Amino acid sequence: MCGIMGYVGRQEAAPIIIDGLRRLEYRGYDSAGVAIHDGTGLAVTKAEGKLARLAAVLEEHPLAGTFGIGHTRWATHGVPSDRNAHPHTDPGGEIVVVHNGIIENFLVLKEALAAEGAEFASETDTEVLAHLIAHEYDGDLLEAVRRAVGKAQGAYALVAMAKAEPGRMVAVRMISPLVIGIGDGEMFLASDVPAILHHTRDIVVVDNGEMVDITPQGWRIETLAGVAVERDTLEINWDAAQAERGGYPHFMLKEIFEQPQAATETLSGRLLDDGSVELEDVHFPDGFVEALDKIWIAACGTALHAGHVGKEVFEHLLRIPTEAAFAHELRYRNPLIQGVTLTVAISQSGETADTLAAAGLAKRLDSRLLALTNVVGSTLSREADDILYTRAGPEIAVASTKAYLTMLLGEYLLALKIGRDRGVIPPALDEALVRGLRSLPTKIEEALKTEEEVVAVAGHFVGHEDVYFIGRGLDHAVAMEGSLKMKEISYIHSEAMPAGELKHGTLALVTEGTPVVVVLTQRDLYDKTVSAIQEVKARGAFVIAVAYEDDTEVLKHADEALRIPRVHDLLSPVLSIVPLQLLAYHVAAARGHDIDQPRNLAKSVTVE
Ligand code: AGP
Numbered sequence: 269m270c271g272i273m274g275y276v277g278r279q280e281a282a283p284i285i286i287d288g289l290r291r292l293e294y295r296g297y298d299s300a301g302v303a304i305h306d307g308t309g310l311a312v313t314k315a316e317g318k319l320a321r322l323a324a325v326l327e328e329h330p331l332a333g334t335f336g337i338g339h340t341r342w343a344t345h346g347v348p349s350d351r352n353a354h355p356h357t358d359p360g361g362e363i364v365v366v367h368n369g370i371i372e373n374f375l376v377l378k379e380a381l382a383a384e385g386a387e388f389a390s391e392t393d394t395e396v397l398a399h400l401i402a403h404e405y406d407g408d409l410l411e412a413v414r415r416a417v418g419k420a421q422g423a424y425a426l427v428a429m430a431k432a433e434p435g436r437m438v439a440v441r442m443i444s445p446l447v448i449g450i451g452d453g454e455m456f457l458a459s460d461v462p463a464i465l466h467h468t469r470d471i472v473v474v475d476n477g478e479m480v481d482i483t484p485q486g487w488r489i490e491t492l493a494g495v496a497v498e499r500d501t502l503e504i505n506w507d508a509a510q511a512e513r514g515g516y517p518h519f520m521l522k523e524i525f526e527q528p529q530a531a532t533e534t535l536s537g538r539l540l541d542d543g544s545v546e547l548e549d550v551h552f553p554d555g556f557v558e559a560l561d562k563i564w565i566a567a568c569g570t571a572l573h574a575g576h577v578g579k580e581v582f583e584h585l586l587r588i589p590t591e592a593a594f595a596h597e598l599r600y601r602n603p604l605i606q607g608v609t610l611t612v613a614i615s616q617s618g619e620t621a622d623t624l625a626a627a628g629l630a631k632r633l634d635s636r637l638l639a640l641t642n643v644v645g646s647t648l649s650r651e652a653d654d655i656l657y658t659r660a661g662p663e664i665a666v667a668s669t670k671a672y673l674t675m676l677l678g679e680y681l682l683a684l685k686i687g688r689d690r691g692v693i694p695p696a697l698d699e700a701l702v703r704g705l706r707s708l709p710t711k712i713e714e715a716l717k718t719e720e721e722v723v724a725v726a727g728h729f730v731g732h733e734d735v736y737f738i739g740r741g742l743d744h745a746v747a748m749e750g751s752l753k754m755k756e757i758s759y760i761h762s763e764a765m766p767a768g769e770l771k772h773g774t775l776a777l778v779t780e781g782t783p784v785v786v787v788l789t790q791r792d793l794y795d796k797t798v799s800a801i802q803e804v805k806a807r808g809a810f811v812i813a814v815a816y817e818d819d820t821e822v823l824k825h826a827d828e829a830l831r832i833p834r835v836h837d838l839l840s841p842v843l844s845i846v847p848l849q850l851l852a853y854h855v856a857a858a859r860g861h862d863i864d865q866p867r868n869l870a871k872s873v874t875v876e
Contacts, residue, residue, distance in 0.1 A: 270354075270368040270870075271295040272446075273463050274337040274427045274437045276484045277454025281305075281336035286323050288456070288463035289340045293319050294519075294664050294864070294871035295368075295459060296342025299353035302326070303364040303429065306333030310364055310431045314353035318865070335435050337427050337457075339366035342870040345374065346391030356395040358402030359387060362431050363412075365401065367394040368459055369424025369444040370875050377419060394426075401428055409438045410481050414492060417442070423621060423875065425474075427457055439480040440492070444874045445619045445647060448472040448480060448487050450501060455482045460872075461504055461643075462662045469504045473645040502645055506661055518863045520665035520757070524849050525716060528709045530670040531842070533659040534677040535705060543702055545685040549655035556636065557689040561607035564635065565592040566626035567614035568873070570668040573749035574640075574675035575614050577841045578683075580742050584838065585683045585693055595626035596876075605633040612638045612682070616663055616671035617872040618646020625876075627651060640678045642671050656682060665864045666871050667757050669849045672749060673712070676842050680705055704836040708843075711833040715846035718830045719854075722847055725812050725828050726854035729760065729783050736774065736804075737764040737848075739787035740797050746787045746814075746841045750848030757856035757866050767800035780808035785848070788815045788822060789832075789840035801825045812851075814844045 271292025275281045285302050300322040301314030311331050315322040319340055339354035346352035354366045371377070374393035381399050382388070388395055400416035401409075409430040417426075423443035429436065439446055439457055449456030449464035449471055456464040457480070461471060474480055474489060478497060481488045489497040516522035538546050563582050565575035575592035582590040593603070595613070599622060605611070611630035615623045618641035627648060631637050639652035642660050649655045658674035684701065687693035693701075729735060735754060737747035744766045751764035765774060767786070778784065784804045788797055801811055802825065813826035816834045823829055830847035832840070856863050 270342050271340040271459045271463070272337070272366045272368050272425060272427055272457070273459070274439070274457035275454065276335045276435050276437055276482060277451060278334055278484070279454065280332065281334050282326055282331050284467070285336050285338035286319065286326065287466070288458055289319055289338050291462040291664070292459055293340050294666055296340050296870045297865050298341055298343050298348035299350070300338070300340045301353045301355050302331065302336055302338040303355040304331040304333040304336040305429055305431070305434045307434045310357070310361060310429065312355055312357060312364065314350055314355070316348055316350050316353060335429065337364065337366050337429055337437065344370055344875060345393045352390045352392050354394055356390060356392060356398045358398045360402065363398050363402040363405060363428060365394055365398040365426055365428045367397060367424055367426040368874065369442070370422045371396060371420045371424060372422040373420065397426060405430065407432065409433050409436055410479065413438045413440060414479060414494070417492065425459065435483050437482045439474065439482070441474040441476060441478055443476055443621065443624070443647070446474040446480070448474060448482065450487065453484055455484060455487060457482060461506070462664065465504065465506060471502045471504050471645070472499050473502065475650065476647070504644070518665065520667050520669060520853055520863050523663055523665055523670045524846070524853065526661065527670045527673050527846065528712045530660045530674050531677055531709045531712055533661070534674040538681055539702060539705060545681055545688065547656055547681060547685055549657070550638065550682070550685065551654060552636070556608065557686050559608040560588055560610055560686070562609045563588055563590040564603070564605060564609060564611040564630060565590065565614060566595040566598050566611060566623055566630065568595050568620055568622055570672045570749060570752060571614040571616060571623070571675060573745060573752065574672050574679065575612070576745035576748060577676050577742060578612065578679035580745060581679055581683050581838060585687045586690065587692060595620070596622035599625040599629050605630055605635050609635040610638060611635040612640055613648055613652065614640045614675055615648050616642045616668055618643045618648035619872050619874050621874050621876050624648060624651070640675055642674070666866055666869050667753055667852070667863070673842055673845060677705070677708070680839065700836050701838065704839045707835065708839065711835055711843055712846060714833045715843045718832070718847040719850050721830055722850040723854050725830065726851060726858055728810055728812070729758070729855045730858045732781070732783055733761055734777060735760055735762045735783040735785065736778070737762065737785045737787070738767040738770060738800055740767050740793040741790050742838070742841055743787035743790050743793070743797070743844065746844045746848070747785070749845055750785060750787070750852070753849055753852035754855065756869060757852055757861060757863050758859055759861065759867070760855065767797045770800055771803060775803060775807065778804050778807040778809050782809045784809040784811050785851070786811055786813045786826060787844050788813045788819070789844055790837050798825050814847055
């Protein structure tokens with residue numbers, strides 16, 4: 269986690285860096301800082317709390333200079349404080365460093381430095397890097413950083429500047445993401461593309477184990493062993509305005525309302541008029557699909573919830589056993605990945621450490637690896653054999669919405685492609701699904717119209733500290749995501765479970781007025797789920813159902829219904845999640861929370 273940003277050029281660096289950090293704040297926001305080089309010396313300003321505090325300090329005490337680095341932090345080593353905020357320097361102030369990730373052997377390094385008399389001003393692992401680089405420095409920052417990182421172990425990205433070399437930034441990527449932005453007589457470094465999109469669309473992605481040497485005139489990448497690396501520039505076609513709030517009070521709400529457009533983008537050019545499915549970066553070898561024994565899905569959080577939908581869809585349509593696994597469990601589980609397998613690693617960022625590790629394990633076990641990801645050029649996409657980009661555009665809010673919905677669409681496309689190659693989807697079903705998928709952008713628009721009812725229903729949740737989400741089959745998969753949305757931004761304890769599981773324990777917690785959200789779309793399971801509604805109603809629960817607009821039965825059982833357009837039951841998750849996203853949003857808003865930056869969380873979890 270953490271966001272890092274660097275700038276060397278002709279403009280004042282501090283405002284550019286603060287602006288970039290503002291767009292990286294989703295990566296961490298417990299403290300922030302900048303270091304600016306004015307051509308003669310380095311000055312550092314840092315502040316505990318959100319970036320706005322640092323910006324206020326800099327307004328009162330500006331730092332002049334056209335070279336600088338900055339950081340917004342999500343604490344791993346040391347509490348959030350001014351002292352532990354980045355950038356960190358060596359005691360002499362010769363070297364300054366910002367860093368994202370963890371130096372795993374920092375204690376050993378720290379003790380060795382302390383034994384030689386070094387004194388530390390913070391509890392961070394980053395300060396150890398500043399000491400180490402200063403220790404190795406003899407006039408060439410690149411070589412000093414190379415020698416220093418040779419001693420460090422961990423997953424991180426760092427950017428360093430030296431007082432004696434104005435205009436030069438040296439960076440290293442060891443797992444944590446880093447991109448270079450190429451301007452005209454100016455250069456940028458950042459953890460993620462939105463930070464620099466306002467300045468340039470020409471991006472170079474730095475790979476693992478690479479070092480970057482940057483001046484206002486250009487960039488150079490080499491390996492840690494000193495071998496020069498050629499790398500193409502990527503042109504990013506995201507609209508910069510997509511990374512702005514655009515009149516919405518929060519990014520989350522904006523991203524919820526961007527879903528019809530995002531869905532259109534995901535499907536565009538992939539579901540062709542003749543009914544064929546064209547996935548531009550998926551190229552299974554001949555015979556692979558026919559021989560496929562098992563599909564593994566590895567992901568975390570919301571991405572895994574998309575994976576649970578994928579499991580149901582793949583098994584139903586393809587009749588291929590599919591397991592959706594927590595990536596952090598899978599990586600240590602000694603899993604039975606054998607035979608002809610496809611591992612679908614799902615990750616919005618493509619940088620989640622656990623998902624990358626599980627994907628790496630699957631590859632080592634000879635599974636084919638498909639990345640279902642939103643971020644072009646992300647580590648996951650670079651490591652995969654096949655890529656299915658979700659094309660959701662930049663997702664800034666920590667609570668994932670449009671990325672989830674477009675992951676679902678990616679799974680449907682993949683299922684159709686594999687199903688056709690295996691010849692297992694009956695033509696009528698295939699046709700119904702294609703028709704249904706095409707109708708989804710318009711139907712998502714319709715589902716967004718539930719907002720007014722959602723605001724009214726949200727009032728029932730605001731004063732509660734425990735809520736439950738239930739459903740069966742695909743509805744249960746959606747309930748899990750609705751519940752996660754609720755807890756992460758409203759801070760209300762929320763649990764999701766299959767409707768049939770309630771009576772095995774959780775029912776004991778349902779009392780007068782307890783809100784229970786029921787997702788009720790699956791025709792085959794409808795009556796069974798209604799039985800669960802009756803069980804909770806009998807204990808006084810207040811039941812809110814998400815149901816089709818033409819369901820005339822639902823209000824005989826539930827207290828309130830949030831209506832979605834009718835669609836093929838297999839596709840219903842794409843619509844039933846929409847009112848649940850809105851519900852979480854409006855409950856959190858009514859409770860006065862910081863919706864885009866919920867406490868203790870960060871958008872990309874690039875540490876284990
Ligand atoms: C959900 O709202 C969270 N942001 C979180 O669960 C997230 O989905 C998870 O950390 C995985 O992130 P990824 O998709 O970038 O891998």
